[in-house]
Amino acid sequence: MFSFFCAWTVSALPDARAYREMADATIDSIYKYYSVDGTHLLSENYPFDANYVAGYLDQDAPADEKGKKPFAFLWPYSGTLSMATAMLAATGDKKYKKLLEEKVLPGLEQYFDDRRKPAAYSSYIVAAEPDAGRFYDDNDWVGLDFIDLYAITKNKKYLRKAETVWRFIEDGTDNKFGGGVYWSEEKRSKNTCSSAPAAVFAMKLYQATGNEKYLEAAKSIYGWTKATLQDKEDYLYYDNISRRRIDTRKFAYNSGQMMQAAALLYKVTGEQSYLTDAKNIARSAYDYFFREFHPAEGESFRVLRSGNTWFHCIMFRGFVELYGVDTTEKTYIDAFAKNLSYIWEHGRSSEGLFSQDFSGRRREGHKWLLTQTAMVEMFARMSKIAEN
Numbered sequence: 001m002f003s004f005f006c007a008w009t010v011s012a013l014p015d016a017r018a019y020r021e022m023a024d025a026t027i028d029s030i031y032k033y034y035s036v037d038g039t040h041l042l043s044e045n046y047p048f049d050a051n052y053v054a055g056y057l058d059q060d061a062p063a064d065e066k067g068k069k070p071f072a073f074l075w076p077y078s079g080t081l082s083m084a085t086a087m088l089a090a091t092g093d094k095k096y097k098k099l100l101e102e103k104v105l106p107g108l109e110q111y112f113d114d115r116r117k118p119a120a121y122s123s124y125i126v127a128a129e130p131d132a133g134r135f136y137d138d139n140d141w142v143g144l145d146f147i148d149l150y151a152i153t154k155n156k157k158y159l160r161k162a163e164t165v166w167r168f169i170e171d172g173t174d175n176k177f178g179g180g181v182y183w184s185e186e187k188r189s190k191n192t193c194s195s196a197p198a199a200v201f202a203m204k205l206y207q208a209t210g211n212e213k214y215l216e217a218a219k220s221i222y223g224w225t226k227a228t229l230q231d232k233e234d235y236l237y238y239d240n241i242s243r244r245r246i247d248t249r250k251f252a253y254n255s256g257q258m259m260q261a262a263a264l265l266y267k268v269t270g271e272q273s274y275l276t277d278a279k280n281i282a283r284s285a286y287d288y289f290f291r292e293f294h295p296a297e298g299e300s301f302r303v304l305r306s307g308n309t310w311f312h313c314i315m316f317r318g319f320v321e322l323y324g325v326d327t328t329e330k331t332y333i334d335a336f337a338k339n340l341s342y343i344w345e346h347g348r349s350s351e352g353l354f355s356q357d358f359s360g361r362r363r364e365g366h367k368w369l370l371t372q373t374a375m376v377e378m379f380a381r382m383s384k385i386a387e388n
Contacts, residue, residue: 013337014344019383022344023087023376029352030080030372031103036071040107041125042080044072045366046353052366057123057133072369074111074123074138079310079373080104081145086380089152090387100149108142120168135184136172139165140197147204159208166205169198170217177241179224189242195225196237196257203264215268222261226277230258235280236288252289252307255281256315263321278322279329285315286332293359295346301338304358312358313374320381333385340378 014022034042045052054073071077084104088096113122113134120139124132143165150158172182172194180190181198202218205211229238229246237254239247259281266274286302289312293303304312319332339358346360353367354375 013341014382014386016383016386019340019379019386020087020091022340023083023379023383025352026354026372026376026379027083027087027099030369030376033351033353033367034072034369034372039071040103041071041110042077042107042369043070044076044369046351046369047366049366069124069128071125071128074121075135075141076368076370076373077107077111078121078138078142078145079370079377081108081142083373083376083380085145085148085152086377089148090380090384097153118167118171119164121165133184133186134168135194136169136181137183137191137194137197139168140181140194140201143169143201144197144204147201147208150208151204162201162205162208166201169201173221177244178228179220180228180241181221183240189240189247190228191240192225192229192237192254192258193239193251195221195229196254196261199225199261200257200264203261203268206268207264218261218265222258222265225258229254234284234288235277236284250288251311252285253311253314255285255289256311256318259285259315259318260321263318263325267325275325278318279326282319282322282329282332285318286335289315290335295342295359301342302335303342304339306357306359306362309354309356309371310374313378316378316381320385323385333382336378337382337386340375340382343375 030042033046036043044054056075057073081104084096084100087093088100110125110127111121113120113126115130116134120134121142122129122132122134123138143162146158146162146165150156150162169181173179177190181194183189183191183194199218199222202214202221206214206218225237228241230236231238231250236250237258239249239251239254241247259278262274262278262281265271266278289305290302291305292300294300316336319336322329323333343354343358343360347355347357349355349363349367354371355363355367356371
């Protein structure tokens with residue numbers, strides 16, 4: 001689909017063109033190794049594992065809903081929407097519009113469930129699992145891509161899609177625990193991973209439409225998440241609250257989305273407190289989610305801790321948004337640039353697929369689809385920064 005030529009060397013970080021070439025090469029590998037013949041869909045892992053069980057789904061869900069599926073669940077599949085949207089935003093190249101229209105969106109619509117109201121994207125393709133669980137965080141990520149596509153193209157079909165998704169997100173809110181957005185339709189916990197991106201989503205809807213209801217929703221959800229789930233010692237975010245108990249695990253994407261929401265709120269309102277919030281989160285996230293690394297050759301640098309690459313990608317969105325409102329905050333962008341360069345050289349398989357360890361010292365036998373799409377998205381966003 002895309003041609004590839006690597007235009008940079010170890011002695012210098014990539015330029016915008018090189019990042020785009022890295023992204024194109026990875027897109028080629030995704031569609032070569034994950035495509036399911038005769039469909040627009042993709043498998044969850046390469047090599048395909050018939051016994052794979054998606055541990056990230058609701059642990060109370062039936063076993064047959066969680067695993068042994070020929071196609072990826074919505075969450076990893078939605079990464080293709082994010083990567084194509086990011087590439088279109090970074091380049092304006094029509095080939096990514098073609099990728100969206102001919103591959104990504106036809107596949108995505110197989111997850112769309114308008115039988116249950118409000119309509120939303122289901123965790124698995126509707127034809128195979130009509131009653132599969134629906135998750136508010138899954139729909140946040142899809143809605144964010146649709147509103148970004150509207151901002152890029154001004155095509156109102158994408159705005160209509162985003163607004164449809166938002167109505168589902170609204171259905172996941174009530175006054176239990178004082179506010180916030182539930183994780184799933186089971187409505188047992190309210191999570192940072194559903195609330196923080198909802199705040200970002202609402203901000204982007206406000207920027208697109210000027211409708212004050214979205215700005216008010218963003219402020220409300222942001223304020224609840226900060227008051228309820230932030231660790232006041234280091235400004236980072238806990239995972240969720242359920243039955244008045246806080247799950248104190250900290251994941252990069254949760255803090256990253258609150259950083260992005262704060263930066264967007266500052267950009268729109270000019271209120272300094274939001275910029276202060278974003279900077280506080282950024283400093284602590286850099287301390288917490290990176291570590292010192294001493295490679296066999298070359299100088300030491302701060303490497304992203306081993307874990308979920310997509311979580312790091314979503315955190316990167318926050319750093320990029322902060323950099324957009326304060327270009328003095330470049331330390332974090334530079335750190336990601338070094339990490340992306342290093343993993344390109346040291347963390348890819350012969351198929352051009354990435355493991356989740358940015359130090360390159362640990363390789364997984366199976367490569368997760370969402371890891372690959374996250375890498376494309378980060379290359380795309382970095383190419384846009386490198387251009388300026």
